[in-house]
Amino acid sequence: MTRRRVILIVAGAVIAAVIASVAIGAALPQSTTYDAYSPLVGKPAPSFSGTTLVGHRSVSLAAYRGRYVVVNFFASWCTPCEDEAPALEQFAYDSASIATLVGVEFEDVDSTAASFLRQTGSTYPAISDPGEKIAMAYGVKGPPDTYVISPRGVVVAHIAGPVTERGLDTVIAKVRREGA
Amino acid sequence: MSRRLLALCWLGVVAVVAVALAMGAHRTHPASLAARTAQVAALVRCPVCDGLSVEESSAPIARALRNQIRGELAAGRSAAQVESGLATRYGESILLSPPRSGLTLGVWVVPLVAVAGAVGGLGLFFWKRTRTLQEVRPGVPSPGEPT
Numbered sequence: 001m002t003r004r005r006v007i008l009i010v011a012g013a014v015i016a017a018v019i020a021s022v023a024i025g026a027a028l029p030q031s032t033t034y035d036a037y038s039p040l041v042g043k044p045a046p047s048f049s050g051t052t053l054v055g056h057r058s059v060s061l062a063a064y065r066g067r068y069v070v071v072n073f074f075a076s077w078c079t080p081c082e083d084e085a086p087a088l089e090q091f092a093y094d095s096a097s098i099a100t101l102v103g104v105e106f107e108d109v110d111s112t113a114a115s116f117l118r119q120t121g122s123t124y125p126a127i128s129d130p131g132e133k134i135a136m137a138y139g140v141k142g143p144p145d146t147y148v149i150s151p152r153g154v155v156v157a158h159i160a161g162p163v164t165e166r167g168l169d170t171v172i173a174k175v176r177r178e179g180a
Numbered sequence: 181m182s183r184r185l186l187a188l189c190w191l192g193v194v195a196v197v198a199v200a201l202a203m204g205a206h207r208t209h210p211a212s213l214a215a216r217t218a219q220v221a222a223l224v225r226c227p228v229c230d231g232l233s234v235e236e237s238s239a240p241i242a243r244a245l246r247n248q249i250r251g252e253l254a255a256g257r258s259a260a261q262v263e264s265g266l267a268t269r270y271g272e273s274i275l276l277s278p279p280r281s282g283l284t285l286g287v288w289v290v291p292l293v294a295v296a297g298a299v300g301g302l303g304l305f306f307w308k309r310t311r312t313l314q315e316v317r318p319g320v321p322s323p324g325e326p327t
Binding site for chain 1: 241267
């Protein structure tokens with residue numbers, strides 16, 4: 001085999017490997033970290049209030065004091081957000097006695113986000129975030145991003161990536177065990 | 181030109197450079213609020229972009245962060261205070277330039293130590309090589325020795 005031929009084969013193999021790894025990476029579902037780092041964990045949750053995208057009701061974090069609050073940042077253009085939507089809706093329904101789920105739109109148009117919520121059948125309160133103020137207060141790096149707030153108003157967990165109902169249940173059970 | 185005059189000229193140049201450097205170091209307020217905002221924004225990573233600063237990105241969150249930086253600087257906060265405020269919410273990774281304290285100090289110190297080690301190693305290598313050559317060929321001059 002000539003030297004030139006060997007170089008061509010090696011170069012072809014390298015290009016094929018790069019294309020394959022990119023394709024596999026894109027096809028794999030986004031991974032979720034249920035104990036993702038956030039400097040806010042252990043600190044008082046930044047307060048917020050807003051108007052729901054569907055129904056235009058007022059929502060305030062302070063009103064949920066005494067309950068666990070799960071704050072989920074989402075966007076209509078975010079595919080993993082679409083994937084986790086049924087799990088969030090189920091969690092909101094099943095855990096209504098101890099926790100409240102609040103959605104916060106991220107980098108989205110209100111009307112598009114409202115359509116997304118209707119399409120995914122989400123009935124929990126989801127608010128708009130003009131000027132990305134709530135996202136900046138929570139240090140959101142991209143949706144879906146979820147924060148769990150204790151009944152005392154302290155951030156007790158940060159979840160990066162799409163959640164499952166079981167995953168959320170596990171996080172809530174863990175922080176309850178720890179007395180948060 | 182006499183030697184004394186030449187020396188005086190050099191002294192003058194050194195004095196002008198020293199004064200310019202001192203003035204530059206003590207200048208606390210660069211041009212305008214827009215310039216200071218751009219300066220800080222260039223050091224803040226856009227949270228949703230790959231390798232872009234808040235200054236470079238046109239993402240809504242980058243725009244919002246630029247507005248926030250501008251507002252805080254206008255309120256009298258220093259660039260360091262604005263950066264540290266962002267780090268308390270996003271973590272140190274929001275800063276494109278790691279802080280010069282704690283564990284991240286290593287990011288600044290390690291390259292300097294590596295360069296110093298490399299230069300020292302090279303110096304040692306050439307010094308030993310010259311000595312070896314001197315032992316083999318006694319006529320080879322040692323470094324610093326007049327030829």
